Amino acid sequence: MKSFKTISPPLLFKGFFSQKFHRDIVGDGLLIALGQIAQAMAMLVGVRLLSELVEPKIYGEVTLFMGAVILGRQVFGFPFLQAALRFYPEAVSHHFVSFLRRVIQSYLFRVIGSYTLLYLITGYGYVLAANHDISYYLFILSAGLLCCEVAFALETDLFNAARMQTHFIYLQISNAWLRPLFAVLAVLIFGANSVSIISGYLTATGLVLICLYTFPVNRIGVGNTKEVFDSVPKFKQDICLYALPLMPLAIFGWVSTFSDRYLIGAFLDAEQVGIYAVAYSLMSLPFTMVQAVVERTIRPVYFEAVSAGDEKKAGQYFRFWVNSVFYICAAGVLMVYFFHNDIAKLCLSEKYHASARLMPWIALGNLFLAMSLVFEKTCFAYKKTAYVLVIRGAGALFSLMTAIPFLLYYGLIGAAISVPFYFGMQLIISAMVYKSVKKKEVFFKPSVAERE
Numbered sequence: 001m002k003s004f005k006t007i008s009p010p011l012l013f014k015g016f017f018s019q020k021f022h023r024d025i026v027g028d029g030l031l032i033a034l035g036q037i038a039q040a041m042a043m044l045v046g047v048r049l050l051s052e053l054v055e056p057k058i059y060g061e062v063t064l065f066m067g068a069v070i071l072g073r074q075v076f077g078f079p080f081l082q083a084a085l086r087f088y089p090e091a092v093s094h095h096f097v098s099f100l101r102r103v104i105q106s107y108l109f110r111v112i113g114s115y116t117l118l119y120l121i122t123g124y125g126y127v128l129a130a131n132h133d134i135s136y137y138l139f140i141l142s143a144g145l146l147c148c149e150v151a152f153a154l155e156t157d158l159f160n161a162a163r164m165q166t167h168f169i170y171l172q173i174s175n176a177w178l179r180p181l182f183a184v185l186a187v188l189i190f191g192a193n194s195v196s197i198i199s200g201y202l203t204a205t206g207l208v209l210i211c212l213y214t215f216p217v218n219r220i221g222v223g224n225t226k227e228v229f230d231s232v233p234k235f236k237q238d239i240c241l242y243a244l245p246l247m248p249l250a251i252f253g254w255v256s257t258f259s260d261r262y263l264i265g266a267f268l269d270a271e272q273v274g275i276y277a278v279a280y281s282l283m284s285l286p287f288t289m290v291q292a293v294v295e296r297t298i299r300p301v302y303f304e305a306v307s308a309g310d311e312k313k314a315g316q317y318f319r320f321w322v323n324s325v326f327y328i329c330a331a332g333v334l335m336v337y338f339f340h341n342d343i344a345k346l347c348l349s350e351k352y353h354a355s356a357r358l359m360p361w362i363a364l365g366n367l368f369l370a371m372s373l374v375f376e377k378t379c380f381a382y383k384k385t386a387y388v389l390v391i392r393g394a395g396a397l398f399s400l401m402t403a404i405p406f407l408l409y410y411g412l413i414g415a416a417i418s419v420p421f422y423f424g425m426q427l428i429i430s431a432m433v434y435k436s437v438k439k440k441e442v443f444f445k446p447s448v449a450e451r452e
Helices: 020-053 056-094 097-129 137-161 165-190 194-214 232-243 246-267 270-308 311-347 350-381 386-410 412-440
Strands: none
Touching: 020 165, 020 270, 020 311, 056 097, 056 137, 056 194, 056 232, 056 246, 056 270, 056 350, 097 137, 097 232, 137 165, 137 194, 137 270, 165 194, 232 246, 246 270, 246 386, 246 412, 270 311, 270 350, 270 412, 311 350, 350 386, 350 412, 386 412
């Protein structure tokens, strides 16, 4: 495979629409993009309404509890959900999709259950030992939200892997709009506090899951009990070998993307966490959306090409992936640089306008993060997930090395300035790992049995 080179925009789509298969991929991309736009609008409306209804201190407290939910989802949910995405093409070709679902569900039940139990025990001890008033209901509600989010992610990821994008989009949009809606309703009914907001989130995601399980929807891998699969122990072992290295890297990823809120809470206060959190949410949204649209469009066919050993097609998909993310996100950084004050006035209430000065730095950092995530996917495609530990570990290390001194010396703006520094280093490391994987690892070739 030719070494990666950035190509100019006029050449970016050259020949890409020449085949019906490629046009189908673009059609999937447009559907996913519409879904992401709808979710972005829901998030913007939710942030705007909540910023009017609650003080930055309350928003900061909710952010810290959501951080615990994100930690559990990334460390214990993401590895096995990623395994489901990667092994799905092979499960389809060998006709054991239902078995794949059962294996993933079994692992998720054990690891998420263990984390939830530990989280609730730790939370109870914290409530007893804390000098300030904090409700234990926050720990119970956030634990329930974690379980619902992981169950929801399993369903949507399988729809995405099967390229059933319509189902995927409907679920994502429903959840995205119901969460802020129920959170706002809970605040209006029960008062402006953290319990109300997290209760609203839990109610929304739980309702979507109930509808999904109740109504006649063709969920992937459900209802087929006639599958016969001979290599059960080996398949389970393959999933473990694929997923286990992802757990520590998920911790590293959480440290580099979320630990700054806890550092701000420790060195400053919850009000500053709230101001920083709304800025980070608004700035990460467009870049996450772009990266997600391109990934969910290209990843299924890219993984299929790698599994089939089609070097030419996989290289074409990867170049399209990298260039799309770069050009769109770079344009987004320029927009934020020139219009960050207008963005703050449009999207936030006046008490959060101080976050405007943080936005350009956070936007630039999220550009670097989006590019780094693209390079990582080569490691996932080759089933070399241990390599990603190097990338995420470097990102976590640099985040702590830069965020703490910048925060101590410059205050809240220092936390924002550090974002492009540590994500920039993570991007450099991910590009180096990408080149190393390409040199050492030839495309995965089907076995003799598979070719026959």
